[in-house]
Amino acid sequence: MKNRFNRLTSKEWLPFQKSWFRYDTDEKLFKENIRFFIREEPSEEKLFYWGDKEELVRSVCATEDVRMVNISTFDDQPLQFAIFDLRNTLSIISYLSEYEDIKLNILTLCEKIFHCLADRRFIVIMLPNIVLDGKYYPVVWDMALQLSSIFSLKDEKIACTSEPQIAQNKHVFTPNNKIFYCLYFRKDENSGGRYKERHHQLFKYNEPLESKKKFTHSIPSWFILKPQPRKKDEILHPAKYPEELVSMFINEFTEVDDNVFDPMSGTGSTQVASLRAGRNAFGTELSDFFAAIAIQRCQNIVQPTQIDLFGSPNKQQFSILHKDAREITKEDFPMIDYLITSPPYWDMLNMKGAENQAKRVVKGLQTNYSESTDDLGNIADYQQFVSDLTKVYLNILDIMKSGSYLTIVVKNIKKKGRNYPFAWDLTDSLMGKLILLPETFWCQDDINLAPYGYGNTFVSNTFHQYCLNFQKP
Ligand SMILES: C[S@@+](CC[C@H](N)C(=O)[O-])C[C@H]1O[C@@H](n2cnc3c(N)ncnc32)[C@H](O)[C@@H]1O
CATH class of the missing domain: 3.40.50.150 (Vaccinia Virus protein VP39)
Incomplete structure (x- = not known):
């Protein structure tokens, strides 16, 4: 079967489709994504990047023969792929209002990108859920639900790191090890193209109660x-x-x-x-x-x-x-x-x-x-x-x-x-x-990957299950 989606062989295609991966380096992360989501024809290979690692992405683009554009150079040629890397930006905020400002910026930018992105091509947004003042905010899920009025939400991959998470208070559940999400959206016939705020309760919050038990961190964020x-x-x-x-x-x-x-x-x-x-x-x-x-x-x-x-x-x-x-x-x-x-x-x-x-x-x-x-x-x-x-x-x-x-x-x-x-x-x-606590992922490693969408589009094999954790107030 001819691969019309990217330049990968079926052997290279398959591992990318696993819905969770062990995060290694940013270079590898960008390279794998660019190789998967950029098509073969060199004249059309254009990427937009938003984040604090522009130099690194530029050097990956150079080795992959991909042209990188910035916001002022969007022009007649359609974009093939866009990366929004919010990981560091979100790790330094102190108030939820800062997240709301970033979100509005990204959503406005995405409305603009929607018109430049070629049909059936993807954007990825990389970000973690966050803890502010001892409370857990699922900003990833909020961002995904809001963005899905512009693009079609297609998939997610969970990046699993072995970096330890620092627990503030051992009487409140905090799993060890960090994770972040890569959310994939596509421009297609189901995309709205405009930001319509979705009202939800994800940030409705109570303080987690101190537990009678001292937590030992025996549960990592992924296992x-x-x-x-x-x-x-x-x-x-x-x-x-x-x-x-x-x-x-x-x-x-x-x-x-x-x-x-x-x-x-x-x-x-x-x-x-x-x-x-x-x-x-x-x-x-x-x-x-x-x-x-x-x-x-x-x-x-x-x-x-x-x-x-x-x-x-x-x-x-x-x-x-x-x-x-x-x-x-x-x-x-x-x-x-x-x-x-x-x-x-x-x-x-x-x-x-x-x-x-x-x-x-x-x-x-x-x-x-x-x-x-x-x-x-x-x-x-x-x-x-x-x-x-x-x-x-x-x-x-x-x-x-x-x-x-x-x-x-x-x-x-x-x-x-x-x-x-x-x-x-x-x-x-x-x-x-209920009070939301950090989720943990059960990552399955014992199932064979299937080449869904090969040569046509990205469809992951969902091998991660959410263990959603809550506390009764
Ligand atoms: C995912 S399975 C649970 C499997 C279980 N954890 C195990 O390891 O065997 C979901 C179960 O929910 C049950 N179920 C579906 N509707 C139900 C209902 N209204 N009340 C109680 N059980 C229900 C099904 O019969 C099924 O066994």
Whole structure:
């Protein structure tokens, strides 16, 4: 297949498509982006750069035979690519109002760039979320949502560094290691071309409460897991998360004998990891089939058929109710210290064409959770889905202790060529009621890359999952 998008071979194309990467140097970062997003014809190769590393970008352009233009030299020839590098600019601000000024500048500039950018070409914006005065502000998500009225939001890559993050106060959760985002937008038939302010609640804020627990930084901002292979009963579920993931968070957010909860228990991974760590485990699950598997797995821990000679039976309590999570009441469970959960990722499991789905069909395995209309994974309308899911979490707040933490594992979704920033939209709708803490990324390293969009456009393989962290005020 002819590559009409850039000058890369398919072998070079593939690694760039992984949605997270280990950040090495700025030179490499710029080079990889310029090589991916600039087309072959030399006469058209024009790049715009905004940021504090102009000299470095200029030298990369020289080696790649790319012409760099500045704002005053936009002319008749269309731009092929633009880079906005806000990393350093944002790292030195002290007030949110400074961010608002920068944002307005960028949005005004982007309206201008929109007219110069060639059709179906991209811009990237590189930036981190920020902490100001002890509060966490998801400026990346705000910027993305605002910019998407001008360009079409297409993709994101997470740059993972091993640079340590300095924690101010160990009684407030701060993960170790820094990350920043590269957000990709395209000019295409779905782009509005004009900035229309989007009203959202991402900056609605409370002070994080001091925790009864001193945090040890055992959770980095990004991590890779090497989970145990799934057992026979666990494979029956189409979207289980590993117990190793739950263990990491439980160790950081809870103490022995605390009550852990998952409203959408699936195969009971949350409860199994909690019981093993000496925590009590509670939850609900809509499907009777999966609820039964979850209960059996917990039973095997609490009352094992063979107790090893030196150990003793687990004394922890567990209860998993076969029930719609929207109907949980205070009578169902004791007060909860920590919630960790992963919802259906909208109705993505009903997209039978997906590669993983096709493999399950071949093996005769169930591809979705259920056919029930109460199953949130069967809601076709995206806004309705986010709104119903929000109700689940807000309802559960009634059984959660003040100051307790919540971790929700989700993904931004790409469906039929459109991007649905599910992680950010869900956070937005929870922000009136919960305090946002820094997110952590579960970076998957054990899935083969697929050459989506090869030769035509950029479509990443989404191998990072958001672990959204909140605290109940
Ligand atoms: C991503 S899976 C959770 C998997 C689980 N973390 C595990 O490791 O096995 C989402 C689960 O939500 C359940 N679910 C969907 N709608 C629900 C509802 N209204 N109430 C309770 N559970 C629901 C599905 O049956 C599915 O098992």
